[in-house]
Structures are given as C-alpha cells and as structure tokens.
Amino acid sequence: MAITNHIACDDLAKPERILAIAVKYHRLSLDNLFAFYLVFKYFKVPLGSQNRVLQWGVVGAIVMRALMVGAGALVVSKFHKVLLLFAVILLYVGKISTHLRQSFNHRSLWSSLSAKLTERFRDCIVFLPSG
Numbered sequence: 001m002a003i004t005n006h007i008a009c010d011d012l013a014k015p016e017r018i019l020a021i022a023v024k025y026h027r028l029s030l031d032n033l034f035a036f037y038l039v040f041k042y043f044k045v046p047l048g049s050q051n052r053v054l055q056w057g058v059v060g061a062i063v064m065r066a067l068m069v070g071a072g073a074l075v076v077s078k079f080h081k082v083l084l085l086f087a088v089i090l091l092y093v094g095k096i097s098t099h100l101r102q103s104f105n106h107r108s109l110w111s112s113l114s115a116k117l118t119e120r121f122r123d124c125i126v127f128l129p130s131g
Contacts (some may be wrong), residue, residue, distance in 0.1 A: 036054065040053075
C-alpha cells in the first residue's frame with residue numbers, strides 16, 4: 001500500500017524508482033527485525049513467548065496510534081488556534097532544518113554513528129559472507 005502511494009504521487013513511475021522504494025521498505029523491515037531481536041535478547045523473552053509478545057506489541061501500537069489520532073482530532077476541532085501554533089512550529093523547524101542541511105557533513109556523522117553502534121552491539125551483529 002505504501003509503495004503504491006509513493007508511485008501515485010509521481011506521474012512517471014520508472015522501474016528504477018519502484019525498485020528503490022521496494023529496497024527501502026525491505027531494508028526498513030530488516031531494521032525492525034534487528035530491533036526486535038535486540039529487545040527480545042535484552043529482556044530475555046523466551047522463544048516460545050516471542051510471537052505472543054510481538055502480537056500484543058503490534059496491537060498496543062495500533063491502539064496507541066488510534067488514541068493519539070483521536071485525541072489530536074479532538075484538540076484541533078475544539079481549539080482551532082492550535083493549528084496556528086503547529087504551523088509556526090513547523091515553519092521554525094523547517095528554517096532550522098534548511099540551515100543545518102546546508103552546513104552539515106553527513107559522512108562524518110554516519111561514520112561516527114556507525115562506529116559507536118558497532119562497538120555497542122558488537123556481540124549482536126552477525127556478518128554474512130559476501131558473494
């Protein structure tokens with residue numbers, strides 16, 4: 001569903017764009033799998049209980065998201081000036097983001113972050129053979 005939404009926004013759905021989107025979503029799902037592995041390992045969740053814990057986590061996330069959307073809709077419908085506040089915050093963050101993007105070195109941040117994460121989770125990382 002998310003892939004079709006991205007493609008529908010673009011008049012020309014090129015095969016490269018579709019492939020890039022598919023790869024992105026597969027990578028994100030692998031990131032989630034890695035996060036679940038770390039959480040289950042940290043809290044020592046038994047293998048037999050992991051499926052049930054994961055299902056309750058998904059149900060909890062859906063319920064919390066529905067509650068937050070409902071609460072946000074209620075606040076916006078009751079207090080229209082909240083939209084103005086959010087607009088000002090959005091414009092401010094956009095200005096800061098644009099300024100930071102122009103003066104930021106992404107490579108140095110990524111190499112630093114990658115080194116820290118590798119050191120922190122050295123026991124959990126599995127290297128697959130290339131080829």
